[in-house]
Amino acid sequence: MGDRLTVGVAARLSRYLQVLTQAKKMGKDRISSQEISDYTNINATQIRRDLSTFGKFGKRGVGYNVDGLLAEIRKILRTQGQHNIALIGAGRLGQAIASSPIFAEHGINIAAVFDRDPEVIGRPIGTGVVQDVSRLKDVVREKNIIVGVIAVPAAAAQEVADALVDAGVKIIFNYSEALLDVPPDVQVHTSNPAVELLHALYFHLA
Amino acid sequence: MGDRLTVGVAARLSRYLQVLTQAKKMGKDRISSQEISDYTNINATQIRRDLSTFGKFGKRGVGYNVDGLLAEIRKILRTQGQHNIALIGAGRLGQAIASSPIFAEHGINIAAVFDRDPEVIGRPIGTGVVQDVSRLKDVVREKNIIVGVIAVPAAAAQEVADALVDAGVKIIFNYSEALLDVPPDVQVHTSNPAVELLHALYFHLA
DNA sequence: GCACAATAGTTCCGCTTTGTCACAAACCTC
DNA sequence: GAGGTTTGTGACAAAGCGGAACTATTGTGC
Numbered sequence: 001m002g003d004r005l006t007v008g009v010a011a012r013l014s015r016y017l018q019v020l021t022q023a024k025k026m027g028k029d030r031i032s033s034q035e036i037s038d039y040t041n042i043n044a045t046q047i048r049r050d051l052s053t054f055g056k057f058g059k060r061g062v063g064y065n066v067d068g069l070l071a072e073i074r075k076i077l078r079t080q081g082q083h084n085i086a087l088i089g090a091g092r093l094g095q096a097i098a099s100s101p102i103f104a105e106h107g108i109n110i111a112a113v114f115d116r117d118p119e120v121i122g123r124p125i126g127t128g129v130v131q132d133v134s135r136l137k138d139v140v141r142e143k144n145i146i147v148g149v150i151a152v153p154a155a156a157a158q159e160v161a162d163a164l165v166d167a168g169v170k171i172i173f174n175y176s177e178a179l180l181d182v183p184p185d186v187q188v189h190t191s192n193p194a195v196e197l198l199h200a201l202y203f204h205l206a
Numbered sequence: 207m208g209d210r211l212t213v214g215v216a217a218r219l220s221r222y223l224q225v226l227t228q229a230k231k232m233g234k235d236r237i238s239s240q241e242i243s244d245y246t247n248i249n250a251t252q253i254r255r256d257l258s259t260f261g262k263f264g265k266r267g268v269g270y271n272v273d274g275l276l277a278e279i280r281k282i283l284r285t286q287g288q289h290n291i292a293l294i295g296a297g298r299l300g301q302a303i304a305s306s307p308i309f310a311e312h313g314i315n316i317a318a319v320f321d322r323d324p325e326v327i328g329r330p331i332g333t334g335v336v337q338d339v340s341r342l343k344d345v346v347r348e349k350n351i352i353v354g355v356i357a358v359p360a361a362a363a364q365e366v367a368d369a370l371v372d373a374g375v376k377i378i379f380n381y382s383e384a385l386l387d388v389p390p391d392v393q394v395h396t397s398n399p400a401v402e403l404l405h406a407l408y409f410h411l412a
Numbered sequence: 413g414c415a416c417a418a419t420a421g422t423t424c425c426g427c428t429t430t431g432t433c434a435c436a437a438a439c440c441t442c
Numbered sequence: 443g444a445g446g447t448t449t450g451t452g453a454c455a456a457a458g459c460g461g462a463a464c465t466a467t468t469g470t471g472c
Contacts (some may be wrong), residue, residue, distance in 0.1 A: 146410065
């Protein structure tokens with residue numbers, strides 16, 4: 001059981017999680033591998049194979065129970081509990097992230113929001129107020145935070161990344177276009193919609 | 207030359223593009239496959255192999271010229287020109303997207319921003335003003351837009367997707383957590399940071 | 413109760429992609 | 443010219459994935 005999943009399997013399970021979460025919100029209580037396939041463009045046989053590696057979650061002739069499968073996948077990914085994350089940057093993007101229900105839906109709690117601009121420090125955001133970035137290290141320690149989200153302009157991103165690393169954060173989600181230099185034990189996920197878009201465009205053109 | 211790249215190769219080329227764009231901004235004019243590897247976690251041999259499929263862009267013992275390689279990859283991905291996209295939703299997320307330099311950097315022009323709230327229609331945003339969503343179809347036709355970005359709450363996302371499809375858009379970037387039903391000839395890219403985060407967390411936990 | 417349709421679970425095989433090692437060729441510096 | 447560096451490239455192993463085929467189970471309609 002201690003075996004780590006391969007990257008591919010874990011990525012696919014995450015996609016299933018996304019689909020199931022939405023399916024549940026739409027009031028579905030059952031779903032077939034074919035339906036998941038339609039939404040994810042992942043082969044239906046592959047989906048059944050993935051799931052059957054961990055147990056027999058479905059009913060033949062019927063499909064999968066949405067709630068049950070959600071619970072099983074969360075168990076496999078070991079992401080059932082609550083996770084605290086820190087958000088740096090309370091500008092438009094930071095506000096958009098803080099006010100989105102998307103994290104809470106998956107048990108992720110934005111435990112604190114930081115900025116360095118005195119103008120915005122103290123303003124209410126999400127369920128708390130914007131804090132001075134100098135408090136980052138203390139808060140990370142207090143709340144056992146291992147994930148930081150960077151929502152600041154590119155020019156300030158490296159500085160924020162350094163502060164996060166210094167505070168002990170191990171996973172960074174970078175919403176600026178900057179490349180970040182971090183120690184090898186820190187994971188960086190950089191989101192770049194423009195590059196994804198170019199990629200999508202390539203496959204659109206005949 | 208008419209051969210389509212495989213998904214994997216195109217995805218990797220996009221990553222290289224991202225790294226090169228940033229490397230250029232940082233003032234580098236040369237870069238080695240090993241450096242690209244450090245930033246992308248893609249095997250250096252793989253990178254050289256990917257590039258050498260299309261020509262000999264590097265200099266042995268030296269590395270790649272950043273500007274030259276940028277141009278070559280853009281040529282391969284056929285994304286040299288300007289592309290017009292439509293953004294739907296002028297809330298916080300829409301404003302964040304509209305004010306980000308990230309698209310312009312890659313030749314992508316946010317040609318129009320739409321919303322349905324009369325309160326925000328007419329407000330300046332980016333280089334234009336927010337337009338009524340009823341104008342979507344006309345604008346898509348006028349400006350030859352094939353990409354739409356959805357930045358509205360999940361509850362309204364399907365409605366917006368329908369309008370985009372009706373207007374003739376073929377690629378949709380969905381920043382809501384909703385699953386979208388679209389015809390098979392329309393590509394949907396749904397961004398879900400929370401699910402990505404769970405995925406990252408899985409690999410962080412020993 | 414029985415036939416039938418739907419769907420999960422499972423196996424096998426082959427293709428494609430990726431990773432690794434190895435090494436020659438070209439280039440820069442001294 | 444020597445030596446170190448980096449690309450370009452070949453051969454091969456390993457992994458991942460897709461498809462087809464089949465069985466098993468469940469629900470439905472007669």
